[in-house]
Amino acid sequence: xxxxxxxxxxxxxxxxxxxxxxxxxxxxxxxxxxxxxxxxxxxxxxxxxxxxxxxxxxxxxxxxxxxxxxxxxxxxxxxxxxxxxxxxxxxxxxxxxxxxxxxxxxxxxxxxxxxxxxxxxxxxxxxxxxxxxxxxxxxxxxxxxxxxxxxxxxxxxxxxxxxxxxxxxxxxxxxxxxxxxxxxxxxxxxxxxxxxxxxxxxxxxxxxxxxxxxxxxxxx
Amino acid sequence: xxxxxxxxxxxxxxxxxxxxxxxxxxxxxxxxxxxxxxxxxxxxxxxxxxxxxxxxxxxxxxxxxxxxxxxxxxxxxxxxxxxxxxxxxxxxxxxxxxxxxxxxxxxxxxxxxxxxxxxxxxxxxxxxxxxxxxxxxxxxxxxxxxxxxxxxxxxxxxxxxxxxxxxxxxxxxxxxxxxxxxxxxxxxxxxxxxxxxxxxxxxxxxxxxxxxxxxxxxxxxxxxxxxxxxxxxxxxxxxxxxxxxxxxx
Numbered sequence: 001x002x003x004x005x006x007x008x009x010x011x012x013x014x015x016x017x018x019x020x021x022x023x024x025x026x027x028x029x030x031x032x033x034x035x036x037x038x039x040x041x042x043x044x045x046x047x048x049x050x051x052x053x054x055x056x057x058x059x060x061x062x063x064x065x066x067x068x069x070x071x072x073x074x075x076x077x078x079x080x081x082x083x084x085x086x087x088x089x090x091x092x093x094x095x096x097x098x099x100x101x102x103x104x105x106x107x108x109x110x111x112x113x114x115x116x117x118x119x120x121x122x123x124x125x126x127x128x129x130x131x132x133x134x135x136x137x138x139x140x141x142x143x144x145x146x147x148x149x150x151x152x153x154x155x156x157x158x159x160x161x162x163x164x165x166x167x168x169x170x171x172x173x174x175x176x177x178x179x180x181x182x183x184x185x186x187x188x189x190x191x192x193x194x195x196x197x198x199x200x201x202x203x204x205x206x207x208x209x210x211x212x213x214x215x216x217x218x219x220x
Numbered sequence: 221x222x223x224x225x226x227x228x229x230x231x232x233x234x235x236x237x238x239x240x241x242x243x244x245x246x247x248x249x250x251x252x253x254x255x256x257x258x259x260x261x262x263x264x265x266x267x268x269x270x271x272x273x274x275x276x277x278x279x280x281x282x283x284x285x286x287x288x289x290x291x292x293x294x295x296x297x298x299x300x301x302x303x304x305x306x307x308x309x310x311x312x313x314x315x316x317x318x319x320x321x322x323x324x325x326x327x328x329x330x331x332x333x334x335x336x337x338x339x340x341x342x343x344x345x346x347x348x349x350x351x352x353x354x355x356x357x358x359x360x361x362x363x364x365x366x367x368x369x370x371x372x373x374x375x376x377x378x379x380x381x382x383x384x385x386x387x388x389x390x391x392x393x394x395x396x397x398x399x400x401x402x403x404x405x406x407x408x409x410x411x412x413x414x415x416x417x418x419x420x421x422x423x424x425x426x427x428x429x430x431x432x433x434x435x436x437x438x439x440x441x442x443x444x445x446x447x448x449x450x451x452x453x454x455x456x457x458x459x460x461x462x463x464x465x466x467x468x469x
Contacts, residue, residue, distance in 0.1 A: 062356045063436070145270065147407040159291030159298070160353030161427045162360045165411045195414075199290055200351070202412040205378070 006114055007030070050075040055087045058173035059094055060102035060166035067170055067212075068101075069177075070094075080179060083116040084145060087169060087178050092153075095167075103158070110153035112190075113176075115146040119184050142183040142207070145175050151190040159197040164201035169212040176209035185209050233378060276463050277319045278334030279347040281415060282306035291353055293442050299327065301442060302350040305428070312456035318463065330458040336380075336418035345466050346391055346459055347423040349415050352442060358405030359451065360427040361396055363388040364417050365410035380420050387422040391462055395424065398458035402450060405431055422462075426455070437467075 018187070053076045058067040074090055076083050089108030094100060096107035100205040157164065172185045187203045194203050239351045282302040284290035290298025303366045305323065306377045323335045353360075369375075369382035381388065392408060399406045416423040426450055431440040440447040 026396050061433070065356065065360060084234070091267055158353075158355050159353050160429075161351055161362055161413065161425055162407070162409065162429075163355040164351060165409065168412075182392070199284070199288070200411075200413060202414050204414075205412060207412070 022103055028163075037104065050077055055090065056174070056177040057087070057091050057094065058170045059091070060170040062102050062163060063165065064164065065162055067166070067173055070187060081114050081116050084116065084175060084179060084182075085111050087174060088114065090214045091170065091174050091213065092135050102163070102170070104153075104163075104167060105156050106150070106153040107202050110150050112150050113146075113148040115148070116179075116182065117144045118142075119144040119148065140181070143179070143181045144184040144186065145179070145182045145209070146188060147171060147175075148188045148191055154189045154194065155199055159198040159200065161200045164199075168201050168203075168207065169199065172207045172209045172212035235310055260421055273468050275319075275345075275352060276466065277342050277344040278313055278459055279321050279323065279342050279421065280306045280309055281323040281335050281339065281347065281349040283349055285320040285324050285327055285390045285417070288329065290351075293352055293354055296443065298352050299350040301428070303327065304419045305350050305352075307446065308448070308452045309348075309455055312452055313459060316456060316460055318459065331416035335376075335379075335416065336414045339419045339421055339423070340380075342421075344421045346462055347416070347419050347421045348455070348459075349413065349423065349425040351425060351427040353427050353429050354442070356407070356427075356429045358407065359430040360407050360409065360429065361392050361399075362409050362411040362413065362416075362425040362427070363392045364423070365412050366417060375420075378414070379417060379419050381423060384420060384422055388416075388424055390465075391422040392419060392424045394462045394465060395426070395455070395458040398461055399454050402454035402457070404450065 052073045055072050055074055057072055058065075059070045061068055074086065076086055086108075088111045089156050092104070092110050093107050095104040098135065102182045157167065170185070175182045175185060187197075187207075187208045189203070197203055206220055261462045279328075281366075282305070284297075284299035284302060285398075288299065290302070292298070293301055294390055305327075306322055307325075312322050321338065321344065323338045324330055333368055335349075364381045364385055366379055366382040366385055366387040371383040375383060396408055398407050411425060413425050428442065430442055431447070433439045442448075
């Protein structure tokens, strides 16, 4: 014979267990709903895609040590620095593709940033005016592009004078072809100066962008 | 007057004439060297010895070395290939009577500045920086991309080659011509290489690659002894040709 108080205790515990189960089930449902609500807060509208524009790429060819002009249609942002990065990304995508005439792995992600600064003029020596004060720093003055490449790109770049020189020249010439105000180019790797790209091409110097643009019918 | 008479003797004008003559002789470069002894009777005078041959020195710079292995060439490293080419070329040039100075003779570390220092101290008529790569086809010749500049007494170390770029381009032209004559595919270009940019001599960088046929198929690889011999022989012939151009009046 079960004592009365034991029956009452058993009933209360059973009711509490069922109640807790229901409460947990409700919590689970609420959590699932909150998760779905969180996903709903993600952008559901497609971002505005910039209209496709023509970009001129100077594509390197290892077989004859030349740069070949190629026109590509791709969406380009209005901001000049982002624009430069997208164009260089497309150039490096071509190099990373199979059947490339200048095989270099890495692709678009190899260009970490492109900064555009007023180019230091010839009078920017120790006694000369600061770049911000000089005429070259004006709204339409020449610009220095600082291209920050990733360390993995430099580490995986093939070693050789020709192949490294072509990479550097094609980047300089492509920048100048699409952003004519870019007259000088400097390179960083992971934000730091680096002696050479992969053992040969000197990355410590400032490149004159116009020098890299090939004359029609001539090699760089 | 009494003092002059006691010092110069009774005829001071003779002393004065002798002093004027000595001064004139020294100004005109005539020395009072004893005259050559007369040739003994019956002895024909020896012809004057020929003037010494004009100095012609070539600097061979085998790139990389030590910890800097350079590029990977199949099973070989670029530093070993360039050293072997340098040694072979030195032998060929030495056999042709050309004085050669090499930047390294073993697997040692050398930075770009030290290489340029060796070349600049040699006062050479040709400086070759030797490289190798698996990319491209044939021989790639490069001169510095620095803009030609007038020679100055003092020049910046990193752009010292600017005063020599015109001569370097002429050297590249001669080497290009001879290599083409030897049926080797050649491409010409300009580059930024710290080693040659600091050299004060006609300087070129030379990169040896496999030769390729249709479809990019390799026709002569870098480890082919016959290809290596052809390249070295053609380079020796090119430097001999450059020597004759340098010494032309």
